[in-house]
Amino acid sequence: MRKNALCGHVAGCGRTEANLIRAKEMGIIDSFDTDPARACEDADLIVFATPVGTFKELANRIGPLLKQGAIVMDVGSVKGGLVYEMEDLMPSGVHFIGCHPIAGSNRSGIDTAGADLFRGALCIITETSKTDSSAFQRVVGVWRTFGSVIRTMEPGEHDRIYALVSHMPHLIAYALVNSVDDIDGSSLGFAGQGFKDSTRIASSSPEMWRDIVMLNRENLLKFIDAFKGNIDALCRHLRAGDASALEKEFRRAKKLREALKDNIGND
Amino acid sequence: MRKNALCGHVAGCGRTEANLIRAKEMGIIDSFDTDPARACEDADLIVFATPVGTFKELANRIGPLLKQGAIVMDVGSVKGGLVYEMEDLMPSGVHFIGCHPIAGSNRSGIDTAGADLFRGALCIITETSKTDSSAFQRVVGVWRTFGSVIRTMEPGEHDRIYALVSHMPHLIAYALVNSVDDIDGSSLGFAGQGFKDSTRIASSSPEMWRDIVMLNRENLLKFIDAFKGNIDALCRHLRAGDASALEKEFRRAKKLREALKDNIGND
Numbered sequence: 001m002r003k004n005a006l007c008g009h010v011a012g013c014g015r016t017e018a019n020l021i022r023a024k025e026m027g028i029i030d031s032f033d034t035d036p037a038r039a040c041e042d043a044d045l046i047v048f049a050t051p052v053g054t055f056k057e058l059a060n061r062i063g064p065l066l067k068q069g070a071i072v073m074d075v076g077s078v079k080g081g082l083v084y085e086m087e088d089l090m091p092s093g094v095h096f097i098g099c100h101p102i103a104g105s106n107r108s109g110i111d112t113a114g115a116d117l118f119r120g121a122l123c124i125i126t127e128t129s130k131t132d133s134s135a136f137q138r139v140v141g142v143w144r145t146f147g148s149v150i151r152t153m154e155p156g157e158h159d160r161i162y163a164l165v166s167h168m169p170h171l172i173a174y175a176l177v178n179s180v181d182d183i184d185g186s187s188l189g190f191a192g193q194g195f196k197d198s199t200r201i202a203s204s205s206p207e208m209w210r211d212i213v214m215l216n217r218e219n220l221l222k223f224i225d226a227f228k229g230n231i232d233a234l235c236r237h238l239r240a241g242d243a244s245a246l247e248k249e250f251r252r253a254k255k256l257r258e259a260l261k262d263n264i265g266n267d
Numbered sequence: 268m269r270k271n272a273l274c275g276h277v278a279g280c281g282r283t284e285a286n287l288i289r290a291k292e293m294g295i296i297d298s299f300d301t302d303p304a305r306a307c308e309d310a311d312l313i314v315f316a317t318p319v320g321t322f323k324e325l326a327n328r329i330g331p332l333l334k335q336g337a338i339v340m341d342v343g344s345v346k347g348g349l350v351y352e353m354e355d356l357m358p359s360g361v362h363f364i365g366c367h368p369i370a371g372s373n374r375s376g377i378d379t380a381g382a383d384l385f386r387g388a389l390c391i392i393t394e395t396s397k398t399d400s401s402a403f404q405r406v407v408g409v410w411r412t413f414g415s416v417i418r419t420m421e422p423g424e425h426d427r428i429y430a431l432v433s434h435m436p437h438l439i440a441y442a443l444v445n446s447v448d449d450i451d452g453s454s455l456g457f458a459g460q461g462f463k464d465s466t467r468i469a470s471s472s473p474e475m476w477r478d479i480v481m482l483n484r485e486n487l488l489k490f491i492d493a494f495k496g497n498i499d500a501l502c503r504h505l506r507a508g509d510a511s512a513l514e515k516e517f518r519r520a521k522k523l524r525e526a527l528k529d530n531i532g533n534d
């Protein structure tokens with residue numbers, strides 16, 4: 001926001017003072033406070049970038065000090081019921097707009113920050129019957145300035161989609177790495193690029209992902225059942241020695257995966 | 268091999284003449300024949316780089332024309348029983364050495380060939396009680412010249428390790444992409460880098476991977492059961508709302524995955 005001249009004073013808030021001092025030294029923030037309410041006092045725009053499981057408590061803590069007309073947005077990976085709860089937690093005259101930029105990586109922390117992170121990347125902005133259209137347009141404007149490609153949807157739709165293309169793959173990657181370790185941890189030393197790519201997301205923040213999967217667990221549990229059905233089908237073909245049924249399933253996946261190349265996103 | 272001056276005449280063999288013409292135009296091969304027996308006549312070294320399911324038939328076809336002292340090696344992803352069968356199929360005086368370079372990608376074809384593909388990458392070379400030590404040393408020398416990091420092991424050990432760190436992840440990636448399509452194919456358009464990385468291997472050659480998983484199915488079926496056990500454990504934690512149990516599993520995977528960074532390989 002600073003690089004795009006979208007803000008005046010930036011106040012940082014976090015749990016660890018050392019990170020805040022570093023952010024200030026790097027010129028990313030102007031001031032900081034480890035108390036969220038004090039950090040948000042008089043702010044025009046508040047951005048929640050903490051694990052989604054902390055949102056409600058934080059909203060309760062900062063609520064009394066938010067000024068009329070303030071906008072609260074987030075960058076969390078779960079929307080669904082959380083957006084509706086956050087809308088209800090906002091004081092009168094303060095508007096919540098849910099955002100999910102499809103960017104970033106398994107890395108976290110101030111040293112991996114970059115002004116171009118969102119350029120060309122998809123950003124989902126949620127809309128509900130309570131969404132204030134003026135606040136919505138201002139938030140859309142912020143993401144447009146970053147160079148994001150914006151899609152708008154209802155929070156529940158967001159959670160169904162991202163349970164499939166993000167939350168389920170994370171759960172699978174965590175389970176895959178742990179399974180290899182359970183069977184023979186020493187084999188990890190023989191892994192090639194395929195394994196490394198397919199499990200990169202298993203080094204994502206456990207704290208962040210614990211909250212994400214917990215808040216989207218109904219979709220996840222349903223979809224994981226379908227995934228297990230596909231795994232079982234492949235195992236049946238393997239047991240039956242049905243090479244052509246296996247090839248057919250592989251061809252189907254290859255075709256779908258190859259079609260992803262030219263999609264909007266940061267590929 | 269040509270770039271490293273390891274060979275005189277290179278004869279190519281393949282199913283599709285157009286690819287062979289292209290390889291000759293690119294200076295990768297000197298001559299070609301679509302008949303494998305004719306292509307291998309008088310060769311000092313024969314390299315099998317076809318789907319592993321074709322090896323035995325090809326060995327039978329070329330056997331009668333192989334010259335005394337010839338070495339047959341391969342670059343297939345399955346070793347196990349196949350290496351022992353190939354050893355038995357070689358005519359007297361011809362030696363088979365199983366090789367598996369941990370390099371390459373989901374891409375295939377002559378246009379993705381590169382002389383530096385194996386530099387710094389792991390290469391598994393198998394050894395059995397029948398392995399001819401002089402042929403073995405010559406093959407080791409070839410891979411050393413390419414800059415590979417060589418590990419030697421018994422073929423069965425290779426298959427247990429690579430069922431875990433390569434064949435199982437491929438099966439999972441294929442099943443994951445197909446599951447997303449089964450539930451809501453349109454959601455694929457919202458996938459970010461995490462999904463793309465974790466499913467890149469699902470665009471690997473279906474023909475090649477059909478043969479690999481079929482030939483290593485006993486290990487695979489056993490290990491997939493363990494993977495499903497880990498998936499089920501995560502689902503139980505989700506259902507029970509046990510956030511700390513989930514976080515513990517995620518932390519374990521993150522730690523293991525992060526330890527991979529500095530391993531030998533082409534990361």
